[in-house]
Amino acid sequence: MVETIDTHLIDWSRAQFALTAIYHWLFVPLTLGLGIVQAVMETAYYKTGNEFWKKTAQFWMKIFGINFAIGVATGLILEFEFGANWSNYSWFVGDIFGAPLAIEGILAFFMEATFIAVMFFGWGKVSKGFHLASTWLTVAGATISAYWILVANAWMQHPVGMQFNPDTVRNEMVSFWEVALSPVAVNKFFHAVLSGWIVGAAFVVGVACWFLLKKRETKFALSSIKIGAIFGLIACVLSMWTGDGSAHQVAQKQPMKLAAMEGLYEGRNGAGLIGVGVLNPDKERYNDGKAPFIFKVEAPGMLSLLAERSASAYVPGIANLIEGGYTQKDGTVALSAQEKMERGKLAIRALASYRAAESDSARQQAYATLDKNFKYFGYGYITNPSDLIPPVGLTFYAFHVMVLIGGFLLLLFAAVAFLSYKNRLAPKRWLQRVCIAAIFLAIVAGQAGWIVAEVGRQPWAIQDMLPTSAAISKLPTSSVQLTFFIFLALFTVLLVAELKIMISAIKKGPQIEQAQ
Amino acid sequence: MRKIFSIPVRILRFYGEGFRSMTIGKTLWTIILIKLFIMFAILKVFFFPNFLGKLDSDTDRQDYVSGELVDRAAK
Numbered sequence: 001m002v003e004t005i006d007t008h009l010i011d012w013s014r015a016q017f018a019l020t021a022i023y024h025w026l027f028v029p030l031t032l033g034l035g036i037v038q039a040v041m042e043t044a045y046y047k048t049g050n051e052f053w054k055k056t057a058q059f060w061m062k063i064f065g066i067n068f069a070i071g072v073a074t075g076l077i078l079e080f081e082f083g084a085n086w087s088n089y090s091w092f093v094g095d096i097f098g099a100p101l102a103i104e105g106i107l108a109f110f111m112e113a114t115f116i117a118v119m120f121f122g123w124g125k126v127s128k129g130f131h132l133a134s135t136w137l138t139v140a141g142a143t144i145s146a147y148w149i150l151v152a153n154a155w156m157q158h159p160v161g162m163q164f165n166p167d168t169v170r171n172e173m174v175s176f177w178e179v180a181l182s183p184v185a186v187n188k189f190f191h192a193v194l195s196g197w198i199v200g201a202a203f204v205v206g207v208a209c210w211f212l213l214k215k216r217e218t219k220f221a222l223s224s225i226k227i228g229a230i231f232g233l234i235a236c237v238l239s240m241w242t243g244d245g246s247a248h249q250v251a252q253k254q255p256m257k258l259a260a261m262e263g264l265y266e267g268r269n270g271a272g273l274i275g276v277g278v279l280n281p282d283k284e285r286y287n288d289g290k291a292p293f294i295f296k297v298e299a300p301g302m303l304s305l306l307a308e309r310s311a312s313a314y315v316p317g318i319a320n321l322i323e324g325g326y327t328q329k330d331g332t333v334a335l336s337a338q339e340k341m342e343r344g345k346l347a348i349r350a351l352a353s354y355r356a357a358e359s360d361s362a363r364q365q366a367y368a369t370l371d372k373n374f375k376y377f378g379y380g381y382i383t384n385p386s387d388l389i390p391p392v393g394l395t396f397y398a399f400h401v402m403v404l405i406g407g408f409l410l411l412l413f414a415a416v417a418f419l420s421y422k423n424r425l426a427p428k429r430w431l432q433r434v435c436i437a438a439i440f441l442a443i444v445a446g447q448a449g450w451i452v453a454e455v456g457r458q459p460w461a462i463q464d465m466l467p468t469s470a471a472i473s474k475l476p477t478s479s480v481q482l483t484f485f486i487f488l489a490l491f492t493v494l495l496v497a498e499l500k501i502m503i504s505a506i507k508k509g510p511q512i513e514q515a516q
Numbered sequence: 517m518r519k520i521f522s523i524p525v526r527i528l529r530f531y532g533e534g535f536r537s538m539t540i541g542k543t544l545w546t547i548i549l550i551k552l553f554i555m556f557a558i559l560k561v562f563f564f565p566n567f568l569g570k571l572d573s574d575t576d577r578q579d580y581v582s583g584e585l586v587d588r589a590a591k
Binding site: 062065066069070072073076077080081083084085087088090091092117120121122125166167168169170341344345348349351352355380381382383469470473474475479482483486490494497501505 | 531540541559563564
């Protein structure tokens with residue numbers, strides 16, 4: 001029974017996973033973004049032969065190396081957690097999760113590890129062209145790594161390309177390409193990588209502005225700002241496009257998440273997109289009749305346009321998704337949560353019957369019931385329809401913080417790019433201070449995006465197939481609490497080490513002025 | 517033949533010289549090695565054993581997980 005699993009165990013296991021993922025995602029985006037910037041700078045050196053670009057590229061490469069070294073392997077802890085804390089989940093997903101992670105480990109990691117050595121040790125020892133190729137291949141390796149991790153994550157959001165085998169109790173892959181090229185995975189990859197580019201661009205612009213404020217290495221700072229701001233501007237524009245694609249995918253595959261992102265309780269045609277809003281803290285249940293917002297500013301019809309590509313289309317709200325009864329796009333009537341829960345229980349009972357069956361005919365009958373209702377398998381673990389609603393406040397605010405910061409960064413990069421090309425940035429010290437603060441904002445936006453993706457899909461470990469309550473291992477809560485605090489200590493030490501070493505390297509600077 | 521053997525030697529020399537010439541890299545490598553030791557020799561061994569690894573065979577694991585999935589269903 002689900003009641004036998006201590007809810008504290010679920011909360012602590014989720015908290016531990018969130019902690020690990022949040023720390024890991026502090027390092028990854030900077031690797032992805034800074035990698036491109038340093039490669040662009042080295043390309044400038046390759047094309048011009050100007051030593052200034054070599055020194056500039058080497059400075060950013062040093063910062064990249066510090067971040068890479070501290071962050072490397074922090075993601076492996078997530079894999080430890082799958083095996084120890086989420087063992088039912090790990091078994092249930094079978095080779096679907098294993099395949100992309102294995103590809104990531106073998107191909108991308110080794111590609112990255114090989115060329116990173118040439119990138120750091122190869123100056124003056126290999127040709128300029130080979131060195132430049134190694135730098136770009138290091139960046140490509142990191143990006144390909146991200147792709148396979150995001151394929152695995154996207155499968156949890158939208159499971160495709162598999163067939164459940166009740167004999168092995170595992171999902172078995174029937175189409176590698178359906179898993180690898182799932183539209184959710186492709187959108188997620190571009191959106192997540194672009195968010196990394198934005199963090200990298202904000203970091204380069206912010207650090208370079210610090211040099212301007214200190215009146216040091218001015219030529220290096222202004223050149224870095226020009227490249228960083230243009231790169232950031234391109235990444236922001238592209239991320240608006242991929243964000244639109246991601247939201248559209250969420251509307252199709254995870255409508256409850258979309259409703260939580262927008263605080264939409266009652267569905268309607270021509271639904272508006274909330275620009276700014278404050279949720280009503282007194283609203284405790286989806287059907288208590290209380291207004292969901294104290295205050296909101298919305299763009300009429302835009303949520304319908306985002307979700308269904310038509311400004312007058314119907315978008316279901318939280319109440320509709322729980323109560324069902326509305327007509328879906330394909331003309332069928334949506335099932336209520338209660339009906340899905342009944343079908344889920346049928347599927348689970350059929351699994352039990354299948355495994356206990358002593359004759360082929362009984363087994364076939366059980367399999368037919370299981371197969372027919374497997375789409376709702378996870379609903380069989382839900383005891384109350386309200387449990388299907390993710391935390392609306394956290395999802396809503398995280399989404400809007402991400403969007404607002406993204407919009408702010410777009411304007412900031414545009415302004416900084418314009419002023420730096422007009423040679424008017426150096427006297428604007430207030431703007432340089434804003435650029436330093438923008439490093440923090442870009443990191444917050446990236447983390448907020450992941451909160452939307454992961455909190456917004458609760459209670460599911462695998463969408464509609466397995467809730468966290470069924471995915472978790474039966475461990476003593478105290479052992480998960482202990483490891484939570486061990487990780488907190490370990491990651492904090494690593495973060496402090498990174499900041500200390502990085503700040504020291506930044507303070508030392510590229511030493512281009514002294515060399516001249 | 518001599519040329520074939522010289523390639524691994526050149527690669528080893530390349531890495532060796534690279535490591536020797538590191539400045540900040542030595543600190544970073546120390547951090548990486550300590551981190552990997554903590555992760556694999558302490559955390560993985562003592563705190564994160566494979567939960568299903570205690571079972572003897574895949575058949576036992578299938579039975580265990582199916583039992584868990586059936587038992588945890590809402591009544």
